[in-house]
Amino acid sequence: MRLLAKMSWLEMKLFLREPLTVLFALALPLLVLFVMGGVFGNTAEEGFYRGIGAMSYYVPAYIALVTASVGLISLPVHIAGNRELGVLKRYHASSMPAWIVVGASVITTFIVSLVSASILVVAAMFAHDVNAPDSWLIVAAAFAVSALMFAAIGVLLGAVLPNARAAQALGVLLWFVLLMLGGAGPPPEVLTGAMDFVGQITPLRHAVRAVQDGWLGLDAGLSWAIVGLIFTSATAAALRFFRWE
């Protein structure tokens, strides 16, 4: 555990030494929040955004989106890049256990997501007068499972993709598809049949639901189960396919 703590602390410091990555993780959600907030405001309207104000809808959705962006882009680029450079081989030859290397990356990802989501929530409450969540506890739990789910997917992508460039390209592509169809972009109500279907099977849609329903005091039982299922299968696949070089 001491080694895991040391490795995680080191990963955290390495992350903070990459100004662009930090900017991407912390500033992008804020940028999206202010642009969308400026465009759509927070007035409730029947038939859109589940009948609540756009910002009341989007803030919980962006919490899930933050976990997706860090998990789908930063994490796989980090892992695949370290394999490409021979960093993982270096660790392996020194008998560093795989679970420490992966665990430290996941912990770092989780902390970055947490900080980013917290900044987002505070900013939204001040700027757009978004209601406080019905249950902080459920929102926190939903955040945690979606962060873990996207981290598991991220480790899997980092394991199977050959290098940092491939991880970056695929990560950004997936993130955009999820943004558009997963419920963090256009409201799900305006998506037509095929788009809605694809939206339904994206992990983000269910992560958004889990956070949103906790925020609004609704019951998102099924989405929780789906997020849990994706987390489990992605973790199993990541363990199966993890390679040092």
Add this chain to the structure above:
Amino acid sequence: MSVINVEHLEKRYGSFTAVSDVSFRVEEGEIFGILGPNGAGKTTTVESLQGLRSIEGGRVSVLGFDPVTHAGDIRRLIGSQLQESALPDRMKVWEAVDLFGSMRDTGPDWNDLLADWDLAEKQDARFGSLSGGQQQRLFVALALANDPRLVFLDEMTTGLDPASRRVAWELIRRIRDRGTTVVLVTHFMDEAENLCDRLVVVDSGAVIAEGTPQGLIDEYGGGVRVRFTNGGEDLGWLRDVPNVTDVHRDRDRYEVRGDGPVLAYVAAALVENGIAPVDLRQERATLEDVFLTLTGEDE
């Protein structure tokens, strides 16, 4: 007890056979060299010993463990400096040494390690800002961070300037002198000749010679060489001088090969014919000559 015992190691990558037949033993406390041209299978061999590769044939034991089934046990007891590995560019030198040292309870203090390898001033520098030589020295320091019984150094002086290489050689001897066995992979002949207690020469995936540097030189060095320069008529008659086996001439430069007291006979014969070259000298064969003879790259 042998620290490493390799019998008929075989390793293929798909249809390509990287190592076809490698056998050797490494004894405790020696510097053992694996010498060979690029692509000979040196790195594949040592990576197999470290449990980083599957193997297709043969028997291997490292510190009493099988690297295929007990890779973890081996890696905890060895240090390794790998080719083609790296650290994150933004990791600082002290952080790397601290991290690798903390994988085992005992081990040297990282301040001492950095001082030993002349990196103390660089402890706050990022890995990416180090020169090639500094990165190499850091990797060697990391290989020693867990106080290993056996270290593998793979082309460790590649990229070092001549002065740094000499310093590195001294440090490798120091590693051996404190009781750690060293396996040194290199394609530098002078390095092998200066450092190794024993070595194998590997070519095309197989061991083609084994012995001490001097033993190999005696066996394959091609006898004694006498060199001098002389203009004028051809001195082909030197072939008839006792103990001479061959005479090579390149413009005015002569190389006379032979054995035993060939230098004395050649000198006498030259003087008798009124020739007294000022640069007449006998040259000792080096491991490089052995290597070129063995790998057939002499022609």
